[in-house]
Amino acid sequence: MQLVRVLDFIGVGVFAVSGALAAGRKRLDVVGVVVIATVTAIGGGTLRDLLMNRTIFWFIDPAYLIAIFAAAALTMLYVRYRHPPERQLDVADAIGLAMFSISGARIAEQERLPDLIVVVIAVITGTFGGVLRDVLCNDIPMILQRGRIYASAVVAGTSLYVLVQHAGLNRDLASYGGMAT
Amino acid sequence: MQLVRVLDFIGVGVFAVSGALAAGRKRLDVVGVVVIATVTAIGGGTLRDLLMNRTIFWFIDPAYLIAIFAAAALTMLYVRYRHPPERQLDVADAIGLAMFSISGARIAEQERLPDLIVVVIAVITGTFGGVLRDVLCNDIPMILQRGRIYASAVVAGTSLYVLVQHAGLNRDLASYGGMAT
Amino acid sequence: MQLVRVLDFIGVGVFAVSGALAAGRKRLDVVGVVVIATVTAIGGGTLRDLLMNRTIFWFIDPAYLIAIFAAAALTMLYVRYRHPPERQLDVADAIGLAMFSISGARIAEQERLPDLIVVVIAVITGTFGGVLRDVLCNDIPMILQRGRIYASAVVAGTSLYVLVQHAGLNRDLASYGGMAT
Numbered sequence: 001m002q003l004v005r006v007l008d009f010i011g012v013g014v015f016a017v018s019g020a021l022a023a024g025r026k027r028l029d030v031v032g033v034v035v036i037a038t039v040t041a042i043g044g045g046t047l048r049d050l051l052m053n054r055t056i057f058w059f060i061d062p063a064y065l066i067a068i069f070a071a072a073a074l075t076m077l078y079v080r081y082r083h084p085p086e087r088q089l090d091v092a093d094a095i096g097l098a099m100f101s102i103s104g105a106r107i108a109e110q111e112r113l114p115d116l117i118v119v120v121i122a123v124i125t126g127t128f129g130g131v132l133r134d135v136l137c138n139d140i141p142m143i144l145q146r147g148r149i150y151a152s153a154v155v156a157g158t159s160l161y162v163l164v165q166h167a168g169l170n171r172d173l174a175s176y177g178g179m180a181t
Numbered sequence: 182m183q184l185v186r187v188l189d190f191i192g193v194g195v196f197a198v199s200g201a202l203a204a205g206r207k208r209l210d211v212v213g214v215v216v217i218a219t220v221t222a223i224g225g226g227t228l229r230d231l232l233m234n235r236t237i238f239w240f241i242d243p244a245y246l247i248a249i250f251a252a253a254a255l256t257m258l259y260v261r262y263r264h265p266p267e268r269q270l271d272v273a274d275a276i277g278l279a280m281f282s283i284s285g286a287r288i289a290e291q292e293r294l295p296d297l298i299v300v301v302i303a304v305i306t307g308t309f310g311g312v313l314r315d316v317l318c319n320d321i322p323m324i325l326q327r328g329r330i331y332a333s334a335v336v337a338g339t340s341l342y343v344l345v346q347h348a349g350l351n352r353d354l355a356s357y358g359g360m361a362t
Numbered sequence: 363m364q365l366v367r368v369l370d371f372i373g374v375g376v377f378a379v380s381g382a383l384a385a386g387r388k389r390l391d392v393v394g395v396v397v398i399a400t401v402t403a404i405g406g407g408t409l410r411d412l413l414m415n416r417t418i419f420w421f422i423d424p425a426y427l428i429a430i431f432a433a434a435a436l437t438m439l440y441v442r443y444r445h446p447p448e449r450q451l452d453v454a455d456a457i458g459l460a461m462f463s464i465s466g467a468r469i470a471e472q473e474r475l476p477d478l479i480v481v482v483i484a485v486i487t488g489t490f491g492g493v494l495r496d497v498l499c500n501d502i503p504m505i506l507q508r509g510r511i512y513a514s515a516v517v518a519g520t521s522l523y524v525l526v527q528h529a530g531l532n533r534d535l536a537s538y539g540g541m542a543t
Binding site for chain 1: 500
Binding site: 231232234294295296297298301312316319320321322325 | 385388390393394397398400408412415417418420421424427428497498499500
């Protein structure tokens, strides 16, 4: 359970950065940036918790929201002084994807759902925040445009994770790292 | 209960075809086609289950997901050799709409909700998958554009269904068939 | 509890007007106007109830839906004879925002959630209907475009509300009125 919280925390942070970068590129104002950062960060985990009928993860601990606001603020500051290349958005997305996918898979596993369902929930948890971000920014979701890289990575990674189960968590993280590049 | 599963199954299959056709038209790659097919197929039923606080229908049985993947794969194969006219997408949509609407109506009825709510839940169950498909493809939802045909049919069909109640299921199916053309 | 219902009722009515106006501007037909009006009106409260794991508010009482249909019909009639300036949409939005935000805040408070979460749920309840309306109409959500006015108002208003708690409800309503102009 503790590990799930750590994964959620890192996922929330990097997706907030990814959301803030995307909103900045659309030239939205401060409120728009914070809203998009928040939606991107909590979208996947919130849908996971809704589907699994669990208490929404950020209800339990306001620290998630504070982390998002801090990450969005730091991103806005950073962008003011340096122009981030598109690559940064991709890397932030890939890390968030990996964190949320594994947290989704672990929670689905605890409920003893079939393996195929575990993989689908992992994919939903990992990708839904980014999809919401792109829909709100009026783009076709990035995951569909460059699907081969992202969605395939998360499907492969989570399937591998289900195979090697609990013992293989480190190997799984490593496999994500490899695929993300 | 058994009937609801059969309706959900057919609905899932034809909506997967409709989603795959729409994604193919947007020239998305294989992953994009599968994602859109899945979202279209499970969107309506998932929202219905979320609203009714039931266990999500595809959690219970992975066969739904396998059916979606199979339908999407067959659609992609078919499209490679023959060019489907727009009409196919419409017909697939209409059948899925009818299946999911009735399954939504039956479940809402079992909860002894007021008739008006039953109709609204039926409409949501029938249409939400297609709406998600169109939002993700960055179109204005088809149901709104050609609302007279689709949404009216489902409203009329479900209202009729509620009127004739359980005894009238066959008549209801017939009425959908008539309206869909 | 009673107050929450009154707030929901007013919110539903004005958001239905706002949705119908937006759909009319996109030249959607009658079904499209009713669908958009309904989604705008129940979107925020439905998401609030889903997140809080409560029974969806319009399941309990079909009167909400009747109010929406009446509001949409009256709006369509009104628009046929007079051309509403953009200002009306803004005002309807601001009132709905205020009603739903306070109803969201009150419900979150009853669950003894932390103050920061209460504010976020209030913002979600107040804004989600309008966001859905804009996404379905294929626009970038209004709240993000003119975020300074709307989102800031609801954040400030709800924070104030949390500070002054139950005793301060009238002052809160007043503060919304002031900010909306």
